[in-house]
Amino acid sequence: MTPPDASDHRWSDLDRPPLSAVALRRALVREGSLWTSLDVVPSVGSTNTDLAARAGELPEGAVLVAEEQTEGRGRLDRRWSAPARSGLFFSVLLKPTGIPVDQWGWLPLLAGVSVATGLSRAAGVDTALKWPNDLLVTVGGEERKAGGILAERAADGVVVGIGINVTLGEKELPVPGAGSLALARAVSTDRDTLLRAVLRSLAQWYGAWRESGGDPAASRLQEAYAAGCATLGRTVRAELPGGRSVTGEAVAVDGHGRLVLATAEGVQQPVGAGDVVHLRPGTRTEETRGTEE
Template sequence: MTTPPGAQGNPSNEPGEPRSGRWSDLGRPPLNAASLRRALVRDGGLWSSLDVVPVTGSTNTDLAGRADGLAEGTVLVAEEQDAGRGRLDRQWTAPARSGLFFSVLLKPTGVPVERWGWLPLLAGVATATALSRAAGVDTALKWPNDLLVTVDGQERKTGGILAERAGPDAVVVGIGINVTLREDELPVPGAGSLLLAGATTTDRDTILRAVLRSLGQWYEKWRSVGGDPARSGLQDTYAAGCATLGRVVRAELPGDKSITGEAVAVDGDGRLVLATAEGVQQPVGAGDIVHLRPAGDTGDAGDR
């Protein structure tokens, strides 16, 4: 297994072993890289390689830095990230082996670049679908890139997605999911985990296989129609699972500006459409906003 730039060494040479020791937490066993490769990497399939590293700064950064020399479908998984990032470089941290932290390299040839903005939303649909099926957890989407579960009757963020361009023909999509975090380990009060949401399984191998299979299916469907969100069914499926729609929210913009309105749709470009009190339907793109909050809230404990 090739260790990407930024990954730390593994003194016992065990694939996927975290730096704290392979069995330092018996409730959080390491991923089985060989088994994952047998299940997911096959001729004619999307996933061309899969590596698990014990620790790295950011799997997105690692893949983006080597994108030119890698095949589409490269998957990099880290048992621990010490410089994980969310949107706008917000920090993402979690104990070793408590979640799934991975990135995939996609090269969507045949899809117009202006439709590539749908990739993080596609990843959200694929991940939410997989978590519902594999872990029995009802997972909702907060536009543009958060995964929500219900813990004690409250919506909590259990995952996030970050898509970044990696040269002219590639995109790296990173996904982070809190799997077994306990209440006392949560980085912020608004966070959650599959464990806290009552998942039927917290086996990370099972969950990762389900997410990657779902992601591959949705990606191939979307790419086969030139990235058309309507023809691929992506736009309707995203809207059906988006908890943001139907709520009055405030989109905070750079320069201390904001737009408040009811979220009424996700348009063909993946933008959230807000119906304002002035009767205007205003679309906002993911790249335009700093925060999206419920109207009246001054902060969002789940932002990361």
């Protein structure tokens, strides 16, 4: 009998062991916790797509984690991929009933604060947030994108997908200029530890936001996001739906989670959707690069 190809064995890459679903459930799924279920699958097209398809039958707090995504999606339906077990690829189901729908736009920003907070504790890396959904790390003095967030409406709730590059090396990066926790010299790249830290942080921030009735100021979410947002204080170009763009200094994140730009014409322009490019002073060159997670 011919032995199976070693490359197909779940332990073939000893530097990238699989996640322990049993240990993760023991740590996170318990009475009184936000997290009600946690499944780890070897491979999936998109965790957001699969979890959204079941959102109507699942309670709030369902978590779907994939060791590999073959059809990962980001904002504007951009596609990306990464080697199996090289990162954290997961989606969570949130059902913020009782919270005004116009405040649900804070959920991807809340997830960003949660990821940054959790990783700073567990990985020991300095992280920053690029509005609205990118996680930045510093590699060799350069800001690089190491993760992203995609929130989508599903049934009576929202599915929030999170992708984080953990152990990718330079030659594995999806595009030049992307980053990973390993390249940022994280003190830990143990994915079980990192996932627990991020989900616990997300539960804490989400709980505070819900208790405040979705008020980003009362829950201190707006303050925390502004403190960790690398976009504020910079000159940026916002590429808006419909092919329009606006350039100005990013001066604030308003009560609806929109980025406020002060333009050369003296107008304060809120931006609620679109791509934002960080510009170097006096140029129109992009500073942060990477794939959409």
